[in-house]
Amino acid sequence: MVTEPREVFVGLQARVARPGTSLLERLREVQRERGEIGSADLTRLAEELGLPVAAVTATASFYADFAEGRRGRRHVRVCEGTSCFASTGGRHIRDLEQVLGVARGTCAADGSVSVQAVRCLGYCYDSPAVLDGDQAGTGPTLGGLLDKPPGSGTGSAASVRVPPPPIPYRSLADPPVVLAGLLGTEGEWQVWPAVVTGGAPERVHREVEASGLRGRGGAGFPTANKWAMAAAEPGPRYVVANGDEGDPGSYCDRLLMEQDPHRILEGLALAAFATGAHRGLVLVRSEYPAAVARMCTAVTEARAAGHLGRRIHGSGFDFDVAVVEGAGSYVAGEETALMHTVSGLRGDARPRPPYPTSSGFLGRPTVLHNVETLAAIPWVVRHGGAAYARLGHPDEPGTKLVCLSQLFRRPGVYEVEYGVPLRYLVEDLGGGLRDGHTLRSVQVGGPLGGFLTPDQLDLPLLTGPLAEAGVPLGHASLIAFDTAMPAAAILRHEWAFGAAESCGACTPCRVGTRRGLELAERIGGTQLNGASASGPGRPGRAAELLTRQEPLLEVLDTASLCAFGRGVACAVRNVTRVYSDELARSSP
């Protein structure tokens, strides 16, 4: 009897040495050429890549980019991420639908234009946001897109007139680490040539170990431990950069990938060298087209400069990198799911163990790091682990990029040292909310994170104390909610995110998030649908519905397969706690 979970398509790909790494790209090409992916295309791609057609079908139906069906010649992606939601309550989506004459998730009958709602585009500093083709537009008019009269937007040319402002960033760390390249205090590829020719992987490992660097993607696993685990397994091994910055509210990874991609590649190369991997993959989400292009260019540049390839800089070490563009899935950022995505498989999670460090890409030992983690590694190797460890807090050394959302007076990416109070971020750096807005709550750490009230902001930016307050730090984005936002709408937003992004691998999340969304829609009732809906609700009904939410949260929290389902429960509990009075007063 087999007692360890197996991934049947991964096993097949590994045995016949046919990873489907190019499948997402091939599906995208078909979609671009023909607007949709038909069953003949699935069969043809399966034959072309030597994959079972069912695996190709599964992939094409899993990722939001493909699953929504027909695409227009002009494809508009509108952000329904949390910052955009906090800024407009979803009004920008309705306005866009009107201007384009096309409802979200559909395509105009003549095939001219289609609209897809995505979570999120990473312009949370200037919400709301849209991608018209690959061109971004932000702000109240979505870069001018909403200035047009209704129904006039079906042309094929992109109509965004005003490009978004650049991402504001600032480092409060002394010295800057992750933003050092952007601030011009560190160059690119400064340590790699010497390290790779020096032939001492254990030195890289030692410095990273001494630095106390932990994963910045949310899980906070010690980087050096991950390397040791993978290195202890027989090769071949792989390293993977997670550029699937799925948390709405977080856009620091986009900043790094678009403006300092070589730092990420150098970090990946150092991780590969330390663990004896010869192939690296970078997963970049499709919602970040500029980041995809920039990462691809960076790989070509790095190869041309001799930093990647065979016998790098005359050493005996080979290492090369491929960039994989995602296709619209939050769970794909979960480590077991991500291994599927970079193999062209559906991005569902699986039980752990085994962990990717023993069974990852193609079932081989794989080291997976968030791009922010990787961007710190060149600095750590150059300046030594001890120097890094002096930054931050004794419990959690180093620096963290924190993203502040549009409702703040001064939104942007801030590199801060661990341990600073949240109030410092919200008030000193963010400058509080913009004029006319009053802070009601702050969502910390993305859709699976938590909500804090203004009086809780003295908590430090540290995993432990925040967890004690019921708030996972996650990727450390802060989204401000003002007093105008109805509590029931926030509750519905959280459940909707869970239901839309659940991969379907386990019952609690697959069915439970749908039941939660249905419940939240009933609690929202008149508030969400406007006064013209069902009229005044029955007093006490909302409280009763909230009671019925409890067993859902219990099963999600206790019985979910991966952190996503537990995270949804946690986030909903946070909303329910912070907004308990308002929710109970809702009139369903």
Add this chain to the structure above:
Amino acid sequence: MIRLTVDDRPVEVPEATSVLAAARAAGTGLPGLCFDERISPQGSCRVCLVSVDGGPPVTSCTLPAREGMVVRTDDPKAAGAARLALELLVSEQPPRALQIPADRSELVRACQHFGITGSQFHGSGHARGVDHSHPYVKLDRDLCIACGRCVRMCAEVQGTFALSLAGRGFDTVVVAGTGERWLSSPCVGCGGCVDSCPTGALAEPGLLDPAPIDRTVATTCGYCGVGCALRVHVRAERVAAITPVHGAPVNRGHACVKGRFAHAFTRSRDRLTTPLVRTAGRGSPLRAATWEEALDVVAAGLTAVRDRYGGDAIGVVSSARATNEENYLAQKFARTVLGTNNIDNCSRLCHSPSAAGLTASFGMAGGTNPFDDLDRADCILVAGANPTEAHPVVGARIKQRVLDGARLVVVDPRRIDLVDVADVHVRARPGTNVAVFNGIARALLDNGHVDRTFVRDRVSGFAELAELLRDYPLDRVARLAGVDAAVLQQAALLYGGASRPAIVYGLGITEHTHGTDGVRTLANLAILTGSVGTPDGCGVLTLRGQNNVQGASDMGALPDLLPGYQPVTDGGVRARFSRAWGVDVPERPGLRILDMFDAATTGRLHALYVIGEDIAQTDPDTRRVQAALAACDLVVCHDLFLSRTAEHADVVLPAVSFLEKDGTFVNFERRVQRVHPALAPPGQARTDFDILHLVARRMGADLGCPTPADAMAECATLTPTFAGISHERLDRDGPLHWPCRGPDQPGEARLHLDRFATRDGRAALAARHYLPPGEQPDRSFPFVLVTGRRLAHYNSGSMSRRTPNLDLFPREVLDVHPDDAARLGLADGDLVEVTSRRARVTFPVSLTDTVAPGQVFTTFAFPDRPTNALTSDCADTTTGCPEYKVTAVALRPG
């Protein structure tokens, strides 16, 4: 063993057991809706949560049991969450899901376990519809709970990868292929998904009917020679469903589209239910007759021929589909009542070269190792066999092993399904096996992969072989076989470099003019590497085409051998049988099947008694067979249907199928397994066993052994290799491998561990030169026709064509390579006239690159495409096995 406690109950389980299985072993009845012992756990339904050592809830299916664990299925937190998960599942199901009989729905049983009759959760369900396009696999998408069992059965057990979960979140659902019609997906209809589905989302026609099953009978499959253990579920005296026996030693809970689903033929309206006789001469029609009348005609006719020309003027063709007991009785009937050794069985047409070749090489006429040994093999050489279609459960097991890391070498002219996962494909030209195996043997020598100690101590003929192999450098073999020398070298390196290599072969090796040489030169590879007759090696496995090919020969339905391969020419043996039977066994070996035909046309044979075999459809060179039938004074046959042979017969006796029989079959690995009747015969049909008794009695003889059990007992007393086998023991202890030399002996699954059964105790290497096949293409007949089997059909098709398998493969086609088709101006589906040196037959073409250019492929499963009119009378020089695999033909657009 591991000891742990579950809800305070101590339980002991083997290593590598999940906590869920342990909890069930402890009698907790813990549900696990995504769990099936045949596949890996998934941990997705979350209904099997338990606490271990007081910890938080964990999925018991994904947790290996460990010594001393304290497991609680009644932990409030775990059981509470599990119950909630189940209630969530119930909340998405339509009401009909909970109305399915509990014995067919694990979901219903899980609800019973938790005492759930509804759900506290309410909300939308699904409206995804049904797909009933496939004749056997019926999908009701709204019952799907996305547990993935079907996907893992299809991938891990069947190795087909036809299924996946598609969509995401709440909309996750199983799809086959592109998600359109199930019938047009790559599904091979093995039924694994249906067998595992916990909710009825995947179901089969017979079990969709909620009416209860009347009885369930365990038996052995009557299709190919794998010998799958099946459970036959009977309702209203018809087969409602057939399911594989979980935990059965051979098939391990798996089956194929034939054994599992293709049973409708048993109640086909054209089943013969009365005897038929043709009293007014050959031209007259067959008419229904009473048994009395028919037996009179048969007895009178046989007696007349015997008394006038002698027993040797009668030929008996026994059947590899009949039971051992029936074959035993048939040869006893021929030898004691008719007085002739003219008895043969259809293994002559498939595996007689195996019997001859393996006996010459190893001293015994069976495969050397059990099927289970594939579990240990690190390299599998599949030669001249297409197991995923012809022996699907073996094919599936090979795929499992390969996916688990075993290397796979395929030697076959066609790009068979297994090639997709193979490490090397030696695509040798048909008829060049001996050259290929000699080439590989030479490479084993050159690569230092010969086990010198083994060869010194346990092998004969090495020097002679080494000398012969001088003529087989790889570049020469590559030219002969039309393959790349590097490919041959890679095959040799993989096989030679393996520590536990296995050989699996089929009719692509035997059905040649030099078929016995093919078997022997293939066996050489196992001998040279010391991988046969040793505890490590996995030996040589022969895939048998029909359910009892092995047993028919084991039972002595052979012209030169008595039961247990005891030579009829051995006076001592003969004396022993004569004494037991009370009649002198004829001294001279009898005629083989194809020789019987020649004897008939030349006036030496006057009566043919054919049990089950449709010689006019399945034997080569049909014209010759028809001439022989026409020349006989009397032709008698037993059959289920009016076969092509029956159309030429004077008397046709209605026989019964394996589902209506009592006895035993021997599978391809020499495992003797019980066959139990699930159905009563239709009308007046009788078993071959009964018919033989009736005919003998009518001829004034008593064959003794009135029951099948008696026949097996009598055989055991006369045959040392079967001495320990009896129905009673099989019923009590389960299947037994032969040799089984005494009631206290366990049966020998792995042969030749101490010494080979040859005269000198050594494995005999064969130095055989490559000789060209009997038929060769030339300018007039430029193509080579290869015949074989397709997944949905079986041999003559007499059974499978009378089932919904016809929906899966409705008509015979000729597989043609697209390049050849383009040259001939043929499009897919066009008719093509195929001409051999003997006949002309028209086929629709199917364009596929599974055949190499210059080669075409078809089967003889459809009588309207009489393929064997084309095949030649060339036959194995040693055994007379026909050269079905090489026929020179010309193609002309029809």
